[in-house]
Amino acid sequence: MKNYDAVIIGAGPAGLNAGLRLISADSPCSILLVDKVAPWERPMPCAEGVGRRGLEEALGEIDPSWIRLVIGKATFYSPDGTGIVHTNANKGYIIDRATMQRDLTDRLKERGVEVVLGVKAVGVSVLGDDGRREVTFDSMESVSARVVIDASGPVSLLGKGEPICWKPYDLEPAYFAVAENVNCDEGSVHIYAGQKVAPGGYAWVFPRGGGAANIGVVIGKGQAKGVNIRNLLSDFLNKHYPKAEIITYFAGSISCGYRRGSIALPGLIKCGDAANAVNPISRAGIAEAFLMGALAGGAAAEMLRAGGVKAMKKICADYEKAWFKKRGGRHLKLARVKGSMVKVPDEDYNNATKALRAVPTDKLSAAKIFGISLRRFPRLAWALRHLM
Numbered sequence: 001m002k003n004y005d006a007v008i009i010g011a012g013p014a015g016l017n018a019g020l021r022l023i024s025a026d027s028p029c030s031i032l033l034v035d036k037v038a039p040w041e042r043p044m045p046c047a048e049g050v051g052r053r054g055l056e057e058a059l060g061e062i063d064p065s066w067i068r069l070v071i072g073k074a075t076f077y078s079p080d081g082t083g084i085v086h087t088n089a090n091k092g093y094i095i096d097r098a099t100m101q102r103d104l105t106d107r108l109k110e111r112g113v114e115v116v117l118g119v120k121a122v123g124v125s126v127l128g129d130d131g132r133r134e135v136t137f138d139s140m141e142s143v144s145a146r147v148v149i150d151a152s153g154p155v156s157l158l159g160k161g162e163p164i165c166w167k168p169y170d171l172e173p174a175y176f177a178v179a180e181n182v183n184c185d186e187g188s189v190h191i192y193a194g195q196k197v198a199p200g201g202y203a204w205v206f207p208r209g210g211g212a213a214n215i216g217v218v219i220g221k222g223q224a225k226g227v228n229i230r231n232l233l234s235d236f237l238n239k240h241y242p243k244a245e246i247i248t249y250f251a252g253s254i255s256c257g258y259r260r261g262s263i264a265l266p267g268l269i270k271c272g273d274a275a276n277a278v279n280p281i282s283r284a285g286i287a288e289a290f291l292m293g294a295l296a297g298g299a300a301a302e303m304l305r306a307g308g309v310k311a312m313k314k315i316c317a318d319y320e321k322a323w324f325k326k327r328g329g330r331h332l333k334l335a336r337v338k339g340s341m342v343k344v345p346d347e348d349y350n351n352a353t354k355a356l357r358a359v360p361t362d363k364l365s366a367a368k369i370f371g372i373s374l375r376r377f378p379r380l381a382w383a384l385r386h387l388m
């Protein structure tokens with residue numbers, strides 16, 4: 001059996017940034033990065049929208065070739081179709097994840113990381129007396145590592161049986177199409193709400209440039225029973241973009257719940273979707289995965305330097321605290337808001353949107369939205385109370 005200092009499972013945003021952070025640590029170490037596929041050779045199950053600031057905070061410099069479009073606005077449509085535009089001075093990107101992830105993998109290879117694609121990890125053992133964990137693959141082969149970073153996305157279930165978050169907390173179904181001939185404002189992302197449009201979730205239109213767009217629907221887990229998500233997308237397309245030419249359809253799952261709990265144990269660190277890092281309301285997880293990956297890589301570097309389980313437990317606690325401070329604390333509040341928001345009737349969203357349309361776009365802050373809702377739409381304000 002081959003031995004490594006660290007094994008990273010998953011060449012997505014979380015795993016790649018964990019690797020980059022770990023390889024930048026002071027002491028040299030042997031790293032194996034595995035993924036069950038070459039992610040950039042497959043259709044990316046993602047709408048690829050990301051805030052500029054979050055991405056830069058997590059990754060540093062952004063290569064221009066990774067950016068499909070720069071986005072300055074978000075347009076929200078209430079159930080009756082009334083739109084309000086939120087201008088974001090910080091801007092966002094529609095990225096090309098395939099190019100980005102391939103480039104980042106190449107960077108890791110150049111810096112000595114061994115990359116093996118087409119290999120699925122099926123198990124991670126408990127920490128042995130020798131201070132190592134064994135990672136088993138579907139080929140029945142296994143390797144050992146002093147630290148395993150599980151960045152295998154929303155449904156890997158690695159770590160089951162140990163006191164660590166090993167499963168998704170609120171796995172929501174999503175279904176989307178990449179389409180051409182989509183007539184929409186390409187300077188904005190478009191979000192549509194409503195119980196008929198997407199119960200417990202939303203529909204999105206994220207332009208990709210040149211008349212192409214990623215158009216999809218995500219629905220709440222609690223609202224999914226008896227709902228055919230394919231029909232929802234089809235109805236949405238027929239209503240709003242009847243001339244769209246569909247290139248491909250994809251299904252995916254988003255783990256968008258959050259609970260404060262263990263995300264690391266001595267020799268095993270979870271990050272990204274595998275640690276429920278997605279924003280529960282926006283369902284954005286790219287910048288979050290990059291950010292948590294960087295924290296995980298830092299924690300792994302410390303574990304490799306640490307002498308003994310006690311020191312590693314302290315590193316786990318610090319990692320959890322760091323994530324809670326960065327995003328987890330806010331995600332906890334948002335998860336509660338999400339639970340309340342689904343109970344607000346469409347009528348309130350329609351009325352609140354009409355009231356908010358009167359506010360000049362550049363003055364439409366979160367405080368303004370809350371203030372207006374509080375005065376006129378108490379059910380909506382009550383749903384937002386967890387943010388106070």
Ligand SMILES: Cc1cc2nc3c(=O)[nH]c(=O)nc-3n(C[C@H](O)[C@H](O)[C@H](O)COP(=O)(O)OP(=O)(O)OC[C@H]3O[C@@H](n4cnc5c(N)ncnc54)[C@H](O)[C@@H]3O)c2cc1C
Nearest residue numbers: 010012013014036047048049121153252272273284285286
């Ligand atoms: C339809 C859809 C649209 C989305 N749109 C957006 C968006 O616009 N903006 C945004 O910010 N977020 C979006 N998200 C969420 C975002 O895609 C994820 O949060 C993000 O990809 C998480 O990154 P990650 O590295 O944690 O996991 P992933 O990107 O899922 O990477 C995990 C990697 O691990 C590999 N893997 C899995 N299991 C194993 C195994 N057992 N062994 C080896 N390899 C394994 C996978 O092949 C994969 O390459 C969307 C999600 C979906 C489903």
